[in-house]
């Protein structure tokens with residue numbers, strides 16, 4: 001472990017040098033381990049990526065990729081192609097593919113922990129950033145590197161300690177991530193004045209530091225709000241998900257640790273247009289640091305139509321259980337669904353802006369539940385809602401997608417293992433989402449993506465544009 005620490009600090013100090021040297025220095029420091037480092041892998045692939053985009057734009061830059069209707073402008077920009085996102089693409093019928101791989105693919109292909117069954121999210125981070133499936137050694141090295149970078153500054157701990165327990169965990173989380181700005185190598189280097197070509201290297205270092213520190217921050221919030229405030233130290237020889245589970249206080253159950261590995265893998269990335277990804281990208285496009293960019297993304301994730309829906313689902317199911325008791329008949333669930341809809345509320349965990357079928361992230365969690373907790377009463381309730389809700393929502397006639405999304409299932413798995421505090425759930429989603437949005441931020445800086453600035457018009461101006469008289 002000592003050699004790793006030397007490796008990390010040397011890697012950090014190397015970032016003031018030209019990009020290629022920095023990457024090679026990083027690799028040399030890990031030479032005892034042999035496997036090619038993540039930074040080196042990314043740096044090696046970068047010239048070809050830059051060339052690919054340059055060529056595409058030179059040869060096809062003036063091709064039309066779509067048209068925009070007035071309804072799309074007023075309809076939340078649904079379907080408008082205007083973003084570049086390399087890590088994943090979402091198909092409305094099939095669901096997410098990470099660099100071309102489906103969820104069952106990554107469950108099969110990505111390295112697991114010794115004796116484990118679920119993929120390690122470290123591997124998905126590697127895949128999203130480089131497009132390559134990492135070797136087992138590369139994933140072990142990444143776990144070790146994140147563990148080595150995990151210490152959080154004392155003032156961040158004190159900041160979290162000063163938050164009232166009534167402040168929502170997501171507000172505490174984004175507050176702490178914002179305050180990590182203090183540690184940003186990118187912001188410090190930019191203030192000194194650096195060449196644009198070096199932006200990605202500092203963004204990489206900040207992203208690695210940020211990800212490494214999230215479990216301790218997330219656990220501190222959980223332990224402060226719901227337990228005794230004490231957080232276990234990071235175990236430097238363990239993987240990221242084990243450490244998060246351990247710091248939360250649940251690692252004595254190896255099935256919960258496996259759940260964390262699955263959870264942190266599938267919640268990472270959902271192409272670029274969702275609120276948390278788009279916000280992180282947008283804020284980052286102004287060259288705000290990864291810390292400020294992620295914090296903004298987390299604040300979007302904290303909305304009930306986005307990530308917070310997983311909290312809403314468990315609270316809604318708990319309320320439903322109080323009303324229906326053990327009566328899980330079709331009629332009883334149908335009536336409850338209609339009572340929600342007739343109250344002018346949405347059915348949380350159902351519907352999606354892009355998906356038109358059951359979310360494969362829901363399916364993978366359902367499969368986990370069928371294996372691990374088939375008789376849990378709350379899982380039975382979730383299954384019965386899955387059977388009834390699509391029909392009710394179709395009859396209701398509003399939602400374009402009556403099927404469940406990822407958030408319809410996650411809380412039920414967490415509560416089964418004793419993590420029952422629903423208001424905390426979105427923090428776990430946020431830890432995972434960091435692993436999805438930060439690779440793109442590094443790619444944005446490496447490709448020299450510009451500040452984002454779409455055009456807006458007033459209603460009067462649009463009316464004029466379409467030839468309408470108001």
Ligand SMILES: CC(=O)SCCNC(=O)CCNC(=O)[C@H](O)C(C)(C)COP(=O)(O)OP(=O)(O)OC[C@H]1O[C@@H](n2cnc3c(N)ncnc32)[C@H](O)[C@@H]1OP(=O)(O)O
Pocket residue numbers: 304305306307309341345346347348349350351352353354398399400401405406407
């Ligand atoms: C990680 C994630 O972010 S996954 C999404 C998590 N969010 C939820 O589960 C919340 C419940 N679902 C929803 O509110 C929506 O389906 C969203 C926000 C996910 C997608 O929104 P949209 O793309 O606008 O959905 P859509 O085009 O189908 O909406 C049309 C109408 O159906 C309604 N609708 C959509 N989903 C639902 C639902 N689950 N229950 C009731 N009504 C719904 C919309 O509110 C809208 O009503 P309106 O015309 O009165 O405004």
Ligand SMILES: O=C([O-])CC(=O)C(=O)O
Pocket residue numbers: 269270273274275276353354405406
């Ligand atoms: O894609 C979306 O709009 C929402 C979603 O499921 C996610 O961000 O994971």
